Amino acid sequence: MAEPFRNLINTDTVALAAQHLQRAWPLFDAVAFARQASDGLDGLDMKARAMQIATALQAHLPANFGDAASVIEAALAPPGNADSQGDDLGQLRAGPHGLAGWVVWPLGEFVARAGQHDVPRAMAALHALTQRFSAEFAIRPFIQAAPEQVYPILHQWVNDPSAHVRRLVSEGSRPRLPWGLRLQALVADPTPSLPLLLALQDDPSLYVRRSVANHLNDIAKDHPGLVADWLHQHLPAATAARRSLLRHASRSLVKDGHAPTLSAWGLGQPLLGQAALALQASEVHLGGSLPMAVTLASTADQPQTLVVDYVVHHVKANGQTSPKVFKGWSLTLAPGETRELQRQHPVRPITSRRYFAGTHRVVLQVNGTPVAEAQFLLHV
Template structure:
């Protein structure tokens, strides 16, 4: 079997922590305890050979396929074994191999597969697996997910929202929902005041995904939601975060910060003025209301990162949302490390820093990153 090349930039420690050789042996031993005919020798040969060169998701898929080989069972008998295996595995991410098994081998048994995904999701989310069924039959799968949105288990309700996010991280996109989010409206409506923060985070992230393609659709829907429930208010605020960072006036109006800020900024400072990669800056400033009435203020800041060939890329960060009384002052401060990430590499040069209030840039300072 040829080794699989690792094409991801994820830290090696993450994949080794989740899918280490020891944990793969744990999966093997627990499966053998349930199913004496399980071929542990074949399973371990398939999963451990080339392990170091596989990414996290490649390891997950390899374990799934090796389970299928080791069990040597048709889908329904194998599923009975996997249901018994679910509570015996010691890591929720690893347990996602069970829902992945359903995605790979349960395509021709829709109803049984949907029930299995619902069963597995409290042990390890089925959010990736259900998307394979959406790709095959979007309408039929969403109909089941609408019932999940009313389930008594918060994990199942979250699956209803998370599974049909159009741009779910670490998974493929659902192109029809990127083109038209209307088919998921009933799910989002059912969950707009969910008692579980776990679910509300998913709903907010789902709506935030949609704002990247259909901001008007999200704004129109949210405008019709009652603000009497703080759970709905929480979802709205977090769902609009990307639009708010962009200074979208309609989004700011919905959260009560749509008017131009009447404020004065003083002592806007970034310290130290010169740093090296891996060090941190601290942005601080005084903010004073010049209005004769209380005003809600959304305070953000943006860093103009230097890119290759002296280009710059502006990224907005949340700082604070607050209400200031007439004449009231507050000192705000934020410390931020300047270090490389898999999605952002830093380059030396002068980095501008904007201070934004209610979507408008009101002050600018800078720091220098040395080689």
């Protein structure tokens, strides 16, 4: 059995943190810190472990935030590397040369808690920390509380030599970062971040560009028209790298059949021809799968580029239904061609969905337009 993910932060992590913090500041009480940080650690989930270590840091680092930040920076390992394809932060760990990897999460949390009164010094500390793990969680309270101080610094960081720092500009300011504080002001109005994304969308590092794509996908959840406009503006004459970024950025909108987004990709035209959806089982038991067959027949005299998805209307506890779009196929249908497509749709328990018995509709959509439907009975 694989090691639980939460064990990436453990008592050995605490011991290494104590060792290097004491090396950086001989007055650091390594024994008392380790005792407080490790108390009941094994019984906590991962985020709770990071928060407990941060609390111990608050109790044992210098009371002056600037001094504490200097101790943390002196305890760090050499910065990680990032090339044009990705990064090595996921492999970094604390070791004899200093602190890196998952132990940096509580260090960033300490900065977020203790550095609110000195934003420039805190940002300098996060600049160092993000090159050893990531400061995407720690920077968010500063963006929320002091955007007028943080954004000028982010505008400088888009030209930083480190891809880790440039990625932090995008990842740290995502409106809906998973696990992170939701930046509600940016959910409502993402325009302060758009110049940063514009500066980074052609970054030489795939690692940075992937973050920009995820940031735009975040924005699409609340402002789909803004992202569609971005596509119409930045797709023409785009490089292959930018097209890949924009395709990833618009994945949710394409999947949802958002017409302006489909139009930007040249997918806005309805199917010229016929479509049929056949479910090859009328009843399915939870834990099984639903075999489906799709037939597309073109009546056009030109090739058609099609995105074919399907929507399952899941029955809820109250008997109503909730639609969920599933990615199907992307294809080019030749003039007069008939194409047969097959899919086994799994109907298995997952943590993000609870199944209820009843009749479920399945709607086939082509380029965002419903073209056929069928239904099956689910037994739970």
